[in-house]
């Protein structure tokens with residue numbers, strides 16, 4: 001592909017958007033940015049520094065302090081906080097339970113928006129980037145060449161997420177489903193940059209398709225787009 005490409009992938013947790021985004025970036029030779037990991041790193045910093053995540057003023061006052069860096073290789077994305085790898089810490093239940101209120105704070109979003117746009121601009125000096133999150137096609141990069149809105153049935157999402165962490169019994173799936181749905185409500189209902197299907201986004205429902213099929217469909221859309229250009 002000759003002109004740099006930005007692919008914006010938004011959707012709910014567990015919809016398959018991360019695996020699809022990484023697979024697409026790998027197949028097309030693009031960089032990959034997981035913006036959810038940045039919100040998670042911000043949340044881990046708040047928890048580690050005893051900031052009350054439900055006190056929006058306290059979170060806003062601290063939002064400029066953490067130094068968050070994202071590595072954008074789709075085959076080994078990294079996330080560091082103040083120079084330390086936090087890829088494991090950001091996937092804990094503690095962070096799952098606190099990331100939505102932290103993400104709803106406008107100062108947090110403004111700080112990470114600046115970071116995200118900087119990474120996208122840098123990727124545009126190369127082949128381009130696949131960026132995944134909740135507000136990429138609507139707020140972060142509305143001029144993206146291709147926008148996707150990825151969804152899946154809540155039970156399918158919970159089953160996949162529970163399997164990812166190695167707990168596929170009924171109780172774990174039910175708990176995962178409740179946690180995902182609680183986050184969806186906050187992420188979709190917040191005032192600043194809520195999760196929405198962006199204008200011009202293609203809806204990809206992954207409930208009944210495999211990961212390979214999802215990747216194929218997006219790659220096909222990108223190839224059609226670049227052959228029209």
Ligand code: DC
Nearest residue numbers: 013035036039099103133134135183
């Ligand atoms: O994609 P994820 O589940 O790792 O995202 C974690 C949280 O981060 C999610 O509940 C909402 C927030 N988030 C956001 O508000 N905006 C983004 N662009 C990405 C994630």
